[in-house]
Structure formats: C-alpha cells, structure tokens
Amino acid sequence: MIPRYSRPEMVDVWEPQTRFRIWFEIEAYACEALADIGVIPREAARNIWEKGSKAKFDVAKIDEIERVTKHDVIAFLTHLAEFIGPDSRFVHQGMTSSDVLDTCLAVQLQRAADILLKDMDALLAAIERRAFEHKMTPTIGRSHGIHAEPVTFGLKMAQAHAEFSRCRKRLQGAREEISTCAISGAVGTFANIDPRVEEHVAKKLGLKPEPVSTQVIPRDRHAMFFSTLGVVASCIERLAIEIRHLQRTEVLEAEEFFSEGQKGSSAMPHKRNPVLTENLTGLARLVRGMVTPALENVALWHERDISHSSVERMIGPDATVTLDFALARLTQVVDKLLVYPNNMQKNLDRLGGLVHSQRVLLALTQKGVSREDSYAYVQRNAMPVWRGEGDFLTLLKKDKDVSAKLSAKELEDLFDLGYHTKHVDTIFRRVFGRA
Numbered sequence: 001m002i003p004r005y006s007r008p009e010m011v012d013v014w015e016p017q018t019r020f021r022i023w024f025e026i027e028a029y030a031c032e033a034l035a036d037i038g039v040i041p042r043e044a045a046r047n048i049w050e051k052g053s054k055a056k057f058d059v060a061k062i063d064e065i066e067r068v069t070k071h072d073v074i075a076f077l078t079h080l081a082e083f084i085g086p087d088s089r090f091v092h093q094g095m096t097s098s099d100v101l102d103t104c105l106a107v108q109l110q111r112a113a114d115i116l117l118k119d120m121d122a123l124l125a126a127i128e129r130r131a132f133e134h135k136m137t138p139t140i141g142r143s144h145g146i147h148a149e150p151v152t153f154g155l156k157m158a159q160a161h162a163e164f165s166r167c168r169k170r171l172q173g174a175r176e177e178i179s180t181c182a183i184s185g186a187v188g189t190f191a192n193i194d195p196r197v198e199e200h201v202a203k204k205l206g207l208k209p210e211p212v213s214t215q216v217i218p219r220d221r222h223a224m225f226f227s228t229l230g231v232v233a234s235c236i237e238r239l240a241i242e243i244r245h246l247q248r249t250e251v252l253e254a255e256e257f258f259s260e261g262q263k264g265s266s267a268m269p270h271k272r273n274p275v276l277t278e279n280l281t282g283l284a285r286l287v288r289g290m291v292t293p294a295l296e297n298v299a300l301w302h303e304r305d306i307s308h309s310s311v312e313r314m315i316g317p318d319a320t321v322t323l324d325f326a327l328a329r330l331t332q333v334v335d336k337l338l339v340y341p342n343n344m345q346k347n348l349d350r351l352g353g354l355v356h357s358q359r360v361l362l363a364l365t366q367k368g369v370s371r372e373d374s375y376a377y378v379q380r381n382a383m384p385v386w387r388g389e390g391d392f393l394t395l396l397k398k399d400k401d402v403s404a405k406l407s408a409k410e411l412e413d414l415f416d417l418g419y420h421t422k423h424v425d426t427i428f429r430r431v432f433g434r435a
Helices: 008-013 016-036 042-054 059-069 072-090 097-133 153-178 195-205 220-247 275-289 291-296 307-336 341-348 354-366 371-386 392-398 408-413 417-421 424-432
Strands: 138-143 146-152
Touching (some): 016 042, 016 059, 016 072, 016 097, 042 072, 072 097, 097 153, 097 195, 097 307, 138 417, 146 153, 146 354, 153 220, 153 424, 220 275, 220 291, 275 307, 291 307, 354 392, 371 392
Antiparallel strands (some): 138 146
C-alpha cells in the first residue's frame, strides 16, 4: 500500500490496531463461549472482556516481543496478558494460531468486500446516469478498431453497467465464500476445544463455521475471492481502454475532464492526456497480478503449512486497497466524462455512408439476388469510397446491377440512422429494468 493509491477507510481495515482488535475479539468471544459451557470461570471471561476492551495495543511493543518469540500471535498474547492479568491463562484455551489468523483474515476480507460493494454501487449509479443522458446519442460502433455500424453512446454505457452489475454479484458471492470461521484447534479436530466455541465466535463475528478447517481455512475460498477481484480489475480496464481510445486526437468522441490549472505535459503545453484511465489500466494489472499467488496458495501441505501466510499479508491489503482506489477513480472519470456528440456524428459520416453496407446487402438478398452476388455488388461500390473516390449512396445508384433491384428511393431509405437505434429501449429495459 502506498498513500498515492490508498483511501483511508480501506487502509483502516488493514491497520495493525484493527488487526489486533479483531484478534482480541476472537479470543474474548471464545472465552465467553468457554465460560458458557463451564470450561473457564464466567468471572474470568467477563474480566477478559472488560480489561481487553479498554486496552490500547502498543504495536511497537508487540513487534519488539515478536523479535524474540518469532511468533506474532504469541507476541500479541504476551502483550494482552499485561492488561488482563492472571485471568489471561484462560485466553487461547485449546486454540491454535491459525484459528486467530484465519478468522481475523475472514473478518478483514468481509469488511473490505463491503467497502468494494459500496464502491461498485457508486460506479453503477454514475454509469446509469450517463447511459440515460446519452441513450440516443448516435456514434459509430467499431470492430477490430474499424468503423462497423452505428450504435449509441448510451449503449456503450449500458454494456458497462451490465458488466459491473455482474461483477457486483460475483463480489457478493466472494464475500459469502470468504466469510467462514475456524476455531478448531491443532489439525482441526476440536480435540482440545468444543465445536460450540467455534459456532459462538462465528455468530458474533457474522461468519459461518468452516465445515472442515484442518487447522487452516481451505485456501480455495481465498483463491475465489482474489480471482473475483481480478475479474473486477479487468472490467475496470475494459472501460478505461474504451475511454482512452475515444480520447485519441483522431477520434475525440469523449475525453477525461480537464480541470482548471491541470497540466498535460511538462514539455508540450497543448496536451490533454487520458492520465486517469491510463492509471486505471496500470492498477488493474497490479490487482490481476495478485490472483496467481492466491491460486497457488490452495495447495498447502497435509493439514497445514504457512507458505500462504507471506502471500496473504501482502495481497490482502494491496489488492483490496488498490481496487478500492481504482473503483473510486473510475466513478470520478465516468461522472465527469466530457462527451462530444458532434464529433461522434462527424466520425459516423466519415466513411461516406459505408456503415449502411449490411442493410444494402440484406435488401438485395430480399430482392432475389444470391448472397454471394449481393456481397460482390456492395463491396465493389464500397472499396472506391474507402479510397476517397466518391459517395457510397451515389455509387450504388449508378451501379446497374444494384439499381436493377433497388430504386433510388429504396436505397435512400436504407441509409436511415434511426434503423440502427430502434431496439435501444429493449436493451435498456434488459439492463436497467426501464427505458
């Protein structure tokens, strides 16, 4: 995590104080449950809660203890005992470090997912607003980067909305996938701790008991979580690249907002560069780069090892903080995006009507011409237009084979832009539930 690409709410999820507070709550809830089933004195459980709740954990001191113990949870428990006193002997009864670490990570990832879901809602709202604003703004659709047929800018936004709606569902599913608790002791057999303790802690923390924890929560859950973040990052990049292409000088159909006082280049004062969306492309690469380590964490040795630990200490904060920032930045880009309908129309007209070639092809087949001949008639009139040697409609009218089947009026009708937007409402109803 670096401050440049971090937002406070998500950073707070991963702060040491937050982590130690969750560790304490896990231990205290476990003591609460142990008292309920008669394993430790009820008064001890109350004392642990009361004194531990008031504690302000000294991160530097815990780190100092860990330098000796070489064990983070033991260092924490040693520090916690200073606040609790003699009743600290009842803390961590029958538990193992992974019970604390894995359950804490589940809480942190759950909280991170909640922030990302809020981010997603804000992005979807911005995209929906711009989609309806430009629902019928005509623009050229491109395949292979080349002019294809007319669409609307609203449809481009609708596509993005549908994509991020799917991402939101996936993220919600990933949140549920990761929200499990393990308080099962060494090798996950509950030999030294009653399963009711796990059930109690899980309920208090808003988690579900892990069916089989083998001392650690199986890492396929985490792999799914981080893979979902990777998919979200790819969708961010997809929209970012669309905006970057539309901002190219030769296109200039849309453009990132350029604020007063902003500078585009240290050398060239005229520059207005798509720096935010380029940045989003880079951030997406980082998030995706954290997916493979998460996948490789699935294959642990036997009941457990800690090869996953160093990975998760890094990708947990970095992936969620980076994605949080990226979603917020993309929302800002969409919300303030400058859209140029006049340039869209200019680009639509740039190929002299060639964007209507399929309509002419289909009309000829309806008049009894074979598809092969229809394609040949249309293409031989289209190619001169590509070379700047005339207007498509005019050339078609002069073509004897074409004019023998289609009148001038029929040809002109085939060049109606509205033909391509007649089902926009249908698509909008599918995406937004309204048109």
